[in-house]
Amino acid sequence: MTPASSRESLLRTRGGHDSGRVGMVELFFDLVFVFAVTQLSHTLLAHQDPLGALRVGLLFVAMWWAWVDTSWITNWLNPERLPVRLMLFALMLAGLVLSSSIPQAFGAHGFAFACAYAALQVGRTLFILWAYRHEDAGRRRNFVRILVWLLVASSMWIVGAFHDGAVRLAWWACAVAIEMAAPSLYFWVPGLGGSSTKEWDIDPHHLAERCALFIIIALGESLLVTGATFAERPWNAPTVAAFVTAFLGSVAMWWLYFDSGAERASARFNRSEDPGRVARLAYTYLHMPIVAGIIVCAVADEIVLVHPDHADDAGIAAILGGPALYLVGNALFKWVTNDRRTPPLSHMAGLLLLFALMPFAFAHLFSALALGIATTAILALVAAWETIALRRPAKPRSS
Helix, strand or coil: CCCCCCCCCCEECCHHHCCCCHHHHHHHHHHHHHHHHHHHHHHHHHHHHHHHHHHHHHHHHHHHHHHHHHHHHHHHCCCCCCCHHHHHHHHHHEEEEEEEHHCCCCCCHHHHHHHHHHHHHHHHHHHHHHHHHCCCHHHHHHHHHHHHHHHHHHHHHHHHHHHCCCHHHHHHHHHHHHHHHHHHCCCCCCCCCCCHHHCCCCHHHHHHHHHHHEEEEEEHHHEEEEEHHHHHHHCCCCHHHHHHHHHHHHHHHHHHHHHHHHHHHHHHHHHHHCCCHHHHHHHHHHHHHHHHHHHHHHHHHHHHHHHHCCCCCCHHHHHHHHHHHHHHHHHHHHCCCCCCCCCCHHHHHHHHHHHHHHHHHCCCCCHHHHHHHHHHHHHHHHHHHHHHHHHHCCCCCCC
């Protein structure tokens, strides 16, 4: 079968100066996930216990996988074509149902969550198989493999929705594990074999920009939570101090990712001989702890704003855990996308300082506000350290 003409094809053309640009409809699609991030942070705030954290963590991974899989798909599909736009609008509807179901996903809305998620994952893959109907058979085979994995995982989401409590959690954890393992196993299917990262034909600029925009979404949600909570509180000295601390923490997180890390990583991504491998590790897996860290920091900021004088153990875990997750994600992301033998020293020092705070924090020697100020200071210190180190003139080599 001959390849489709450019007039008929739903795929992006490659090689043009703007061929990898992010379309406005992709940004419109992302708005659904602003709501999803908000729902996750509010749900975690309402369930500050180990089981609640585990459930929210599982829902977060599902939300991230739904978003990042769509970003991979639009790396190949042309969002300016009408069928692609209609597909994205349909995914937005499913994503909105998914996001609305998050607070009661382990309750009354579990079936709605599972059906919306399965429809989003499977429907998107069926669409790209249709879009590739006149294209290279090898690439179509890769999407058949992906479809098989998603059908198995989706069936587990649906089955889990018919159970309650621990049984639902177990089924859904298996579904998440399958989806997370699939790219690492090259979507291997009996009779079809596995794919290769070099076959994935990724546009580095597009995927790097998509992930950077999602970080902006998550940081924006953090600011929204902070602003909304501050507006409802009395504007006394502790509340104002907590508000300023939360804002400075968001600025430090922005700085750590965007000052140099995102740009340097994107440049390395563009030069890679195997961009599919970089996309899988750095932009699919390693962005999860970055986004998760922002969400947990948003929860911590609200805890500090509402209860600046005291935090229980769950609140302390959020205040320390959010920055720790964010630093771990950034350290690993920068490590694998740059010529480094080890993760950035500044990030490792920040993690060590957070670890050193733990015994004092859980002994309740600090107020919630004091602990929030300390963690924000650590993030700012790491950002300043890295900035100074990267801008320091290189020493001339001796002849």
